[in-house]
Amino acid sequence: MTIINKVIIIKIFLIFFIFLNISTLKAMNIKNSAVVFMYHKFGISKYPSTNVTIDQLDSHILELTKDKYSLQSLEYIVDTIINNGILPANTVGISIDDADKSFFTTAWPKFKENNIPVTLFVNTSTIAINNKNYLNWNQIRLLKNEGVSIGAHSHNHHHMPDLNIEEIKKEIETSNKVFLRELGEIPTLFAYPYGETNSKIIDLIKDYKFKVAFGQHSGVINETSNLYYLPRFSLNEKYGELARVKFAAQSKGLGIYDFIPVNPTPEENPPYIGFSLLDEKLSKSLDCFIFDSKGQVEKKIFKFNERIEIRLNRKLEKGRSRINCTTKGNDGYWRWFGHQFYL
Template identity: 40%
Template sequence: MKIKSRNSRIYIFIIANLLLSVIVPFKAFATDSAVILMYHRFGESKYPTTNITVKQFKAHLLELKINNYNVTPIPRIIAAVRNGKPLPPKTIGISIDDAYLSFYKIGAPLLLENNFPYTIFVATDPLDKEAPGYMSWNQLRELVKGGANIGSQTASHLHMPEASMHRNAFELKKSNIRFKKELGKIPKMIAYPYGEFSLEVEKVSRDSGFTVGFGQHSGVIYQYSNFMYLPRFTFNESYGDLKRLRLAIRALPLRIADLTPEDPYLRWQNNPPIFGFSLQRKLMNRISQLACYGSHKDKMRIEILGKTRVEVRGNKAFPPGRTRINCTFPEKDGRWRWLGMQFLVPKSLN
């Protein structure tokens, strides 16, 4: 009896240690943030600004695989981060915009081969019109059946901030009807066409049933992000090498509060914008390491107000169209904290 009791205790001890070997590392290295990658076209060299070469994309997937990145469905990432639940270390999401045919032919099979989940954001008009270079509804259904998640990009992929809210509501309703008919359900996520966003666009998107929105500005998702305007790292031929991918997938959030301006859609009264935020006190001791750059790699002036307030100043008004600001902060392990913002200046102020 004593031998049996001793063996039972040894067995329990071994099981407990095995459980600790699994649970403790997860808790020690779990994260509350995640990076989302974004792609458009695959192997379409005629469109270098939205295309990733096949060689580049294969290299990206290999980098994620051999380094044990946790490529996770985006809805699962959003649910965890939003609710303050831990994610596995190295959590990455993959998003595809526009439902180009090259994704169906090239990108999707490569993701399937690596067992990597993904989300496709779709504007419904090109599929309805059977536009050249786009997927068909049958092809999209095939991908959904294989596990793809679907998000919206409106019906016609319009410039939402410059359209009337009536037009935007019509576009979202029209596309939602088409999604329901063709796929049997209405998406809850939207990727704003061209990454263009405004507070009015957020309102009409919420009113249309969307609970998550994505732009095209760089950055990392964490619990206090604006979940109606989340960042993604965009890749194309010019910005698609492994050095940039490694920088992106290892990025950390630059945790801020009191971001201004709230609305990135600029009029003449607030152009250039006073781009500002409150930074964590522990980072203020190294504030000289914070750097902010505009779209054309112009280094911007940083001013410190009070104990934690940072304001980023441009030298001149932003031109009509899209302008991005990226602020980065180095960490000792070679990783970078990242905050991005995309502004839009209307082409006409009338």
């Protein structure tokens, strides 16, 4: 073998080795991140847990319309994830739950003026001509014509995991029939009332051909996210300060897989919680926090390379509880994963 041939072979080997390492590095990191914010009411101080003040809303819009963010529709975000596309840096989506009248009178004019795409999740039982607190169908049709996307949010806004399977089907089918009658189409996006679901409900949402479904737990959407339990950052008077919005909007996804328990309504209490990281280097600084109605739940975290196992020191209280896991990557960005349980 000549010296020239040896050099060529060595170069080919080096190129292959470099390519292999780059491919492995990309496989260890997510390529997409998207933050979705969720609002309910605007300027109605009587309900601080679901309301944001007008000043808060104005500060959010002023911040999120800066060039460093990319405001996109929820449809664009989920379609890009599903089709393995690439989202712009600092992609942000806006969603509204429950069709409160203050969205129509107060918030939408501001969003519209700033060309901000919005998805409105509607629970159909409250939409009536004489309901003083919620929109009517004429207003929803007007919003739709002006560019607002409409999503499904069940019919009666029940705690869906507390219903039997036939009652859940009725909730979905009744809502679908109303949408067909009033809008001529059934939404492709679904949001669980209170962010509560379980494996049976998720299977039904798939059976009824919804493209994705959203919860109400904090976290950043990425290609490893469960498409039928996507996170959203809930904003209200307490958790709607500008500093939190900035922090969330610039956070990145935490790529995870093999999350347990699979069912958001776990059968065991306390549940055994575990997941694996795409990038095991992030495990070193990773921390997780679990909260229920009593406050923070003490826990122990065990780290086995990319595998994270969490054991709680007590049972979770009945109702909603949440886990939030965060870590700071070498790129300087915070990465955030969240999940909600319902007992």
